[in-house]
Amino acid sequence: GESVGLHLPTLSVQEGDNSIINCAYSNSASDYFIWYKQESGKGPQFIIDIRSNMDKRQGQRVTVLLNKTVKHLSLQIAATQPGDSAVYFCAENPGNQFYFGTGTSLTVIP
């Protein structure tokens, strides 16, 4: 099966700082990626996506970077707020189905 992993299981940041969450994927054929945010006891919430023909995509306070050479995906959150505290996980799709990472738990310290 697919293996989508995260470098760090937990991340703590000060409120107002920038957060960077990383994801390594294993299938070089993956051409679509999504970052999700999941709060405790709730369903995953779509944050941002990127296709393999792009290196960078920006949303509101979030940026996703894709490095296909090393099969690495990152999510950057600017000016992190307490409401950003959650588990973040990436998903890759090589064209047949989505494969999901285990997630990084982000804690924002007020």
Add this chain to the structure above:
Amino acid sequence: DGGITQSPKYLFRKEGQNVTLSCEQNLNHDAMYWYRQDPGQGLRLIYYSQIVNDFQKGDIAEGYSVSREKKESFPLTVTSAQKNPTAFYLCASTKAGGLGLETQYFGPGTRLLVL
């Protein structure tokens, strides 16, 4: 207010019992999916349906069954054959059928516990 709803939020199953989890969407999406989420693991695909009256097994279909009689509904039954059913179950949908480059949107989930 469009979205995906799942019910109940919590469900308790006795040994040997079949239980059914509900998933409804009013997004007019063609495809619907069921995932299982366990601590420390990524989501795993149980079943998916690309169109009404058709569905396919995912990676961990054993002990589960589904139906897709209506476009907006995709119930999941956890049968007594599923020996480790305790998990968080997530329903998702995509606009188009298939498992390709479509954004998946998730419901709020159902937590299943065994008594």
